[in-house]
Amino acid sequence: MEHRKDCAGPREMLDDCMLQRLLNDMAEDKGASRSGCGCGNDRSASARQPVRSPEHAERNGPCSSCGHSNQVSSFDSNGCGCREKDSCRSTRNVPQLQGFPLSMIYSPEQVWENLFEPEEALEKGTLFAGLVFPWYPSRCRENRDCGCGRG
Amino acid sequence: MNEQKKLYRMIQQVSFVLYETALYLDTHPHCRPALEYFRKYNARLRELTEKYESRFGPLTMYGQSGGCDSWQWVETPWPWEYDCQ
Numbered sequence: 388m389e390h391r392k393d394c395a396g397p398r399e400m401l402d403d404c405m406l407q408r409l410l411n412d413m414a415e416d417k418g419a420s421r422s423g424c425g426c427g428n429d430r431s432a433s434a435r436q437p438v439r440s441p442e443h444a445e446r447n448g449p450c451s452s453c454g455h456s457n458q459v460s461s462f463d464s465n466g467c468g469c470r471e472k473d474s475c476r477s478t479r480n481v482p483q484l485q486g487f488p489l490s491m492i493y494s495p496e497q498v499w500e501n502l503f504e505p506e507e508a509l510e511k512g513t514l515f516a517g518l519v520f521p522w523y524p525s526r527c528r529e530n531r532d533c534g535c536g537r538g
Numbered sequence: 539m540n541e542q543k544k545l546y547r548m549i550q551q552v553s554f555v556l557y558e559t560a561l562y563l564d565t566h567p568h569c570r571p572a573l574e575y576f577r578k579y580n581a582r583l584r585e586l587t588e589k590y591e592s593r594f595g596p597l598t599m600y601g602q603s604g605g606c607d608s609w610q611w612v613e614t615p616w617p618w619e620y621d622c623q
Contacts, residue, residue, distance in 0.1 A: 497562065499571050505551035505579075514558035 545590045549597070552583045 487493065501516035508514045527535050539547070559576045566572060591601040595614035602610055 497565070499562065499566070499569055499575075502575075505548075505555045508558065509551045509554045514555050514562075 542590075542594050545586060545594075549583065549586050549590060552579050552586060555579055556583060 497515070497517075502508070502514055503511060503516060511519055513519060527533060556576065556579050559572055559579070563569065563572050563576065587597060587601070591597055591603065595610050596602050599611050
């Protein structure tokens with residue numbers, strides 16, 4: 388089996404077309420592109436439409452507001468279909484996550500640092516201090532008579 | 539803790555960090571500090587195992603001493619025959 392030496396992070400896996408589309412979407416005025424065709428009309432129906440993949444762009448009919456075809460951008464401005472621009476937590480509004488494709492899981496790469504001594508490593512269950520995630524159960528939110536003992 | 543238990547605990551600790559390091563190296567095969575760490579503790583494990591087995595018998599069936607003329611593996615205590623601590 389050939390060993391791959393070209394392992395790439397998420398950013399490297401974006402092809403040029405996809406990246407350009409994402410950058411264009413971020414640069415556009417968010418209000419103007421809500422309908423997906425750039426006409427600027429924020430119709431509730433079009434604003435709530437699910438994000439369409441590029442392959443489905445041709446299936447979109449013309450915008451009911453301006454009659455323009457919906458092929459200019461198949462992503463609405465926030466990438467999530469919501470109209471709450473300010474409170475929206477779409478990844479597009481998070482600077483360090485811009486440019487990353489949606490709906491994928493990303494995990495920060497582990498580095499060789501902050502090691503425990505062997506005795507403490509065995510006690511903690513890991514060699515790496517960065518992987519210690521103690522769990523603290525919260526207080527019971529029921530009334531004090533529920534009997535769980537964590538009131 | 540007596541000498542045998544102390545040595546055994548050290549073997550457990552070193553084996554554990556070696557396992558952690560091996561898992562890390564599986565995804566970071568060229569990490570030099572990790573490779574050096576593995577080399578160092580692998581040597582340490584061999585020393586500790588040799589020391590333990592020479593005094594207290596084999597830890598695995600492969601630990602049979604060359605000079606012995608009986609099968610130590612069944613002659614040293616079985617797990618349920620050790621004292622709890």
